[in-house]
Amino acid sequence: MNTIALQINRRAVEASAEPRTSLADFVRDRLDLTGTHLGCEHGVCGACTVLLDGVPARSCITYAAACQGADVTTIEGLDDDEVTTELRAAFTREHALQCGYCTPGMLVSARDLVLRLPDADEQRIRVGLSGNLCRCTGYVGIVRAVQSVIEARRARNIAPLADGGRTILGPAGSGRAAPGGSEPRPARTVSAPAPDSVARGIIPDFTPATVLDQSFTLAHPLAKVFAMFDDIAGVASCLPGVSLTGIPSSERVEGEFRVRLGPISAAFQGAARVERDPATLSGRILGIGTDQRSHSATQGEIRYRLLPLEGGAATVVELSIGYTLTGLLAQVGRPGLVRDLAKRLVAEFAANLDRHMSGASSGRAAPAELSFRSVASDVLRARLARMFSRVTGKSGAE
Structure with a gap:
């Protein structure tokens, strides 16, 4: 068992878990944060999407031990988030959910698009949400909801954030301390410089x-x-x-x-x-x-x-x-x-x-x-x- 110390929804958490425990199982089973849903458990459907150091990540294929020292935000941690509040209202208004199973992960990914995209371009929104699968809605209402929030925020002169506020290169959570060690893991440069x-x-x-x-x-x-x-x-x-x-x-x-x-x-x-x-x-x-x-x-x-x-x-x-x-x-x-x-x-x-x-x-x-x-x-x-x-x-x- 490993002792994992990290921030979950702006709260310091320290708990033990086996090396094979996924971040999704960790937040659900150890912390009772069941708003993070498990679907395919292969990183395909996007139902388990959370924010890892501010970046959307698949928690079902992320080891909890690899998140040592990271800042994790689940859907519960976005209750008071301004963008997510606007998205929830837009999802209701545009009939962008039915069974609701995909909705937590969909909202996390949609929030990232609202922060990053300069305008409500339908094609870019569809590409941005292509990793979140929905078997109910046909996506039309989802796309309209995201478009309406982007349009409303840009009309209020709220500018997009460059790279959605990302401050490091590499995959979500890169640069964090390696499990069981105190030295930070060097960030993997998998993205070309700006x-x-x-x-x-x-x-x-x-x-x-x-x-x-x-x-x-x-x-x-x-x-x-x-x-x-x-x-x-x-x-x-x-x-x-x-x-x-x-x-x-x-x-x-x-x-x-x-x-x-x-x-x-x-x-x-x-x-x-x-x-x-x-x-x-x-x-x-x-x-x-x-x-x-x-x-x-x-x-x-x-x-x-x-x-x-x-x-x-x-x-x-x-x-x-x-x-x-x-x-x-x-x-x-x-x-x-x-x-x-x-x-x-x-x-x-x-x-x-x-x-x-x-x-x-x-x-x-x-x-x-x-x-x-x-x-x-x-x-x-x-x-x-x-x-x-x-x-x-x-x-x-x-």
Whole structure:
């Protein structure tokens, strides 16, 4: 058993719990705060949503022991909250509840939207509530209720809070003390820095959530290829979907990366820090960017190293591509698909580099937007081919 000390609804609480006890079970069974409901117990339905350090979090998949020292607010702790009071009235007025089982978690998530959104945009409200499932209402009344509260507060000149009052990066509760220890756990940087950080020229180091290793060969001498990587504008023109928005320097570049995945399109605007090491014929490009439309953020790192081939007549380019993606677009990324797409995109980048260095692509601009439709179809065909070969190979063996 662990002794857990934390703030629950502005009250200091200390109680014992097993390491496997979820925060939802902790507040319900140990503290009798049964307004937090349990539905799927897989973090999908949102009925168990509470505020963890002011941020909506799924209490059914959050260990209570991981909340040591945290500030937790359940629906009971929002009885006197101004925004929640307005939302309760709006939910009643717009018939936004029936059985009421999802309502506590729905109110917690809706409160966060009222605090953050600058206006009552229906699409953004629906996206913001997409993690809270309701089997009764059809959501129409819920959306209208949230819209009415936002409109009323903005009409009273109550401005939205930047990031809903969030003060730390990372998932809800990050940076808190580790269970059983007194040292704070370092916050995980899973979100790209805000645009003002880009404006100030701050491009910090980070640990990528996903790293992909790729390599390709160019039929050009080592020195020529290394000099090519020093031509930032030339390299950018070879990257599908990338365009520069400013004059690059030897150490910094600002630009935009446009991508479309089915009906979803994004334009990541940001900057990159460029590092080179002539002694080892290697370098690093570290970038950050945000897409305002989807509220997604990314951090990326490309490390490259050049190796001679065929007595120096050709060059092997070894790449290590790391990235962290958060927000709406992070929900559509799957490691296997991303890995296959990365292979296809690196191959396209290599072909563009070869054409550029051969003089065939002089003056050629990078595509304005990268569409995954053709790339995905190539990936699908490749996967089907591998599946077919395995099946036919197995049949032949039999």
